[in-house]
Amino acid sequence: MPFKSRFRRRPATTSIVIVAYDMAREIPRTLETLTTGYQQHAEQFNYEVIVVDNGSPQPLDEGMVRAFGDNFSLLRIDNASPSPAAAVNQGVALSHGDRVGILIDGARMLSPGVLHWADQAFKLFPQPVVATLGFHLGPEHQREAVQQGYSREVEDELLRRIDWPAQGHRLFEIACLSGSSRYGWHAPLAESNCLFLSRALFDALDGFEERFTSPGGGLVNLDFYKRACESQGSQLVYLLGEGCFHQLHGGTTTGGAGAEQRRYHHLQAEYEGIRGTPHRVPQNQPVLLGQARPEANWHVATGTTALAANNKLEQPRASHWQAVGLEHYLTGASP
Numbered sequence: 001m002p003f004k005s006r007f008r009r010r011p012a013t014t015s016i017v018i019v020a021y022d023m024a025r026e027i028p029r030t031l032e033t034l035t036t037g038y039q040q041h042a043e044q045f046n047y048e049v050i051v052v053d054n055g056s057p058q059p060l061d062e063g064m065v066r067a068f069g070d071n072f073s074l075l076r077i078d079n080a081s082p083s084p085a086a087a088v089n090q091g092v093a094l095s096h097g098d099r100v101g102i103l104i105d106g107a108r109m110l111s112p113g114v115l116h117w118a119d120q121a122f123k124l125f126p127q128p129v130v131a132t133l134g135f136h137l138g139p140e141h142q143r144e145a146v147q148q149g150y151s152r153e154v155e156d157e158l159l160r161r162i163d164w165p166a167q168g169h170r171l172f173e174i175a176c177l178s179g180s181s182r183y184g185w186h187a188p189l190a191e192s193n194c195l196f197l198s199r200a201l202f203d204a205l206d207g208f209e210e211r212f213t214s215p216g217g218g219l220v221n222l223d224f225y226k227r228a229c230e231s232q233g234s235q236l237v238y239l240l241g242e243g244c245f246h247q248l249h250g251g252t253t254t255g256g257a258g259a260e261q262r263r264y265h266h267l268q269a270e271y272e273g274i275r276g277t278p279h280r281v282p283q284n285q286p287v288l289l290g291q292a293r294p295e296a297n298w299h300v301a302t303g304t305t306a307l308a309a310n311n312k313l314e315q316p317r318a319s320h321w322q323a324v325g326l327e328h329y330l331t332g333a334s335p
Contacts, residue, residue, distance in 0.1 A: 012071070014047040014119070014196070015095030019084040020106030021054045025152065026247045030103070031068045032165050033110040041116040047071065050095055051106070054087040055080030082215040085208040092202060101196045104208075104221045108134070108193050108244040112168035117239045117290045118196045124289070125235040127201060129228045131192035131286070133185065133238065134178035135245045135299070137171070141179060142248050155248050171245045172295040177303055178246065180222075183310070184303015185238050185288055190281045191222040194244040201231060211274050218267040219279055229282040236282075240290030243299075 016034060020027045034049050036042040049068070053060045053076045065074040075094060077087055084104050092100055099122060101115075114132055121128040137155050138145040162170035177183075180190035205227050212220035229236050271279045 012046050012048040012095070012097040014045065014099040014101055014115070015092070015097035015199075016047060016049045016101035016103070017052060017088055017091035017095065018049065018103040018106045019052045019054050019087045019091070020056065020060060021080075021084070022056045022058070023106050023249055024056075024058060024060070026107040026249050027051065027060065028064065029159075029247065030106055030109050031065065031072065033112075033168065034072075034115075035068050036071075038112055038165055038168060039110075039115045040112045041119075044116070045119045047101075047115065048073070048096060050075060050091045052077065052084075052087040052091040054084050081210075081213065083210070083213050083217040083220060085210045085212050085217055085220045089207040089210065092199070092207060095199075098199050099196060100199050100202045101194065102224075103194050103244070104217065105193055105246070107247045107249045109137075109171065109247065110194060110244050111171055111242045111293075113290065114194060114239060114242045114244070117242060121196070121237045121239075121289055122198075125237065125287075127198060127231075127233045127235065128196070128237045129201075129231075129234045130196035130237045130239065131189055131225070132194035133181040133189065133243045134191075134193050135172070135175040135181070135243045136178050137175050137245050137247055140176050142246065146248070150248065152248055169241075169293050169295045172243065172293065172299060175243075175245050175299075177299055177306075182303065183307040184300055185240055186304055187307050188281050188283050189225070189238075191225045192244075193221065193246075195225060195228070197228055197234075201228065201234070205231065209274065212270065214267060214270055219271045222279060223271065223275070226279070226282045229284045234284075236284040236286040237289050238286045240288040241293035241296050242290055243296070 018030065031049065032038060049072045051060065051065050051074045053074060055077055059076055060074060062074045065072050075091060077090065080087065088102055088104060118130045121130045136142045137158065138150045142150065158174040162174055164171065208220055208224050212218045212223065228234065268278060
């Protein structure tokens with residue numbers, strides 16, 4: 001049973017747009033993680049959730065969506081493009097908030113502090129771009145995990161074992177960092193699958209680029225994230241100790257192996273044809289905002305370890321400590 005909304009609906013300050021295609025199993029869990037009973041401190045701000053059904057063969061049920069709260073609504077697009085770009089733009093066009101949250105993939109569940117900490121970012125910075133790290137449920141990237149027997153049934157059992165949704169932050173315990181977030185909170189992200197920004201900035205960027213027509217949108221989400229990060233006056237904010245968690249659903253980047261490398265080259269070619277240059281990950285220095293969560297400690301360690309290995313990092317300061325001596329710093333004496 002979904003959590004019910006605890007509060008009367010008031011004008012939304014944040015509009016969260018979720019695009020779903022053929023996700024009858026996954027979307028209810030995603031919506032569960034956006035209810036006022038699941039998200040911490042939800043009474044401190046007002047938000048609406050707009051689900052955009054991007055032409056699913058079996059349409060989503062409006063009653064199911066509205067059962068999660070009177071701030072939830074459904075938009076159905078018939079004869080939709082295989083790309084979700086237009087669906088995002090239509091959802092935002094129908095929204096009311098002066099802040100926008102975007103989940104381009106409706107199969108991604110959130111941890112319980114996402115909305116609270118995103119709200120705090122807007123109080124701290126005039127133009128924040130708030131990014132949430134991505135994770136895959138399961139022991140490794142789902143493209144590989146399914147080859148080892150990972151399945152929807154296994155995923156269902158994992159969620160039962162961590163007492164989800166009552167223990168929402170325990171999602172970290174049954175997940176791994178996704179490819180675009182593989183270095184954790186201390187390195188640039190290629191994209192964010194739960195992104196918040198002002199409506200004014202969304203409009204200034206002209207929304208999602210609808211020339212990305214590949215199924216699933218190709219690199220459209222990476223493109224929007226990069227443009228938002230690199231927009232003048234923006235401050236990139238990573239939500240520390242929070243995440244969005246991809247459920248297994250046979251999507252365009254997690255359903256199979258083999259031809260994946262060729263497919264990625266095709267998507268890069270589409271990007272370069274639109275932007276005139278290969279895609280490069282934005283290099284903004286983020287502010288980390290949130291709360292250290294013990295459930296996420298393993299991912300902090302694995303991310304920084306992977307980053308160090310990738311960059312062949314050493315520890316130059318270690319020799320400095322040994323040569324100078326800690327007592328110099330404790331006493332204030334010059335080394």
